[in-house]
Amino acid sequence: MLKKRIIPCLDIKNGRTVKGINFLEIRDAGDPVELAKRYVEEGADELVFLDITATLENRKTLTELITRIASEINIPFTVGGGINTLEDAKMIIDSGADKISLNSAAILRPELITEIARFFGNQCVVLAVDTKFVNDEWIVFRSGGTIITDLKATDWAQKGAELGAGEILLTSMNNDGTKNGFAVDISKAVSEAVSIPVIASGGAGTMEHFAEVFTQTNVTAALAASVFHFGQIPIPDLKQYLKTKNIPIRI
Secondary structure, rough: OOOOEEEEEEEOOEEEEEEEEOOOOEEEEEOOOHHHHHHHHHOOOEEEEOOOEEEEEEHHHHHHHHHHHHHOOOOEEEOOOOOHHHHHHHHHHHHOOEEEEEOOOHHHHHHHHHHHHHHHOOEEEEEEEEEEEEEEEEEEEEEEOOOOEEEHHHHEEEEHEEEEEEEOOOOOOOOOOOOOOOOOHHHHHHHHHOOOEEEEEEEOOOOHHHHHHHOOOOEEEEEEOHHOOOOOHHHHHHHHHHHHHOOOEOO
């Protein structure tokens, strides 16, 4: 059985790590390079960096930051935010990232998934799906959660996999930053609907929440931010806890 992965997420704004609640109320959480080094030492399996206010002006800053991170860590890391073309993806991968994450650009031009997957391989393309429970449906949002689409989360995840995405990063906007637990229902639905790995994101508050999403769904990884950034859940303790629950984990 594939071992489950624990993935800290670092939201980047103006070169700093920040964290919000329900995609709002942003606050500073520290230097991304220092945090990344700490997570490697603590045993994180991978890292995700999301430039949450990506603009053309910030692109040079972001690639410089990626180069710094790549020189300091030795675990896989994904970068997302503002990747709109194959050239953007090349810039990110050439700077040292292992994978790129697509969100709004893939919704607006789905063939971008295929273009990047053909050039770098499916394993390098992560489709980020930001979803919110609206009128009894899990609906996809874009542009940092500010614009609703007509896409249903499970349908879009399946479409993304068909187009060449190698992984789904599924974030429940309802649960994001609440520390009330992952959205088990949509995590279960999406992870059963696709044959590629799914990362559950949004809502981690306790070690039990990680155990719950791993045992009740087919997700292969769980991502969190503030509980790791602010030391509420040390990764070594989390991994030992999950091991006691007979969840396959890298120690």
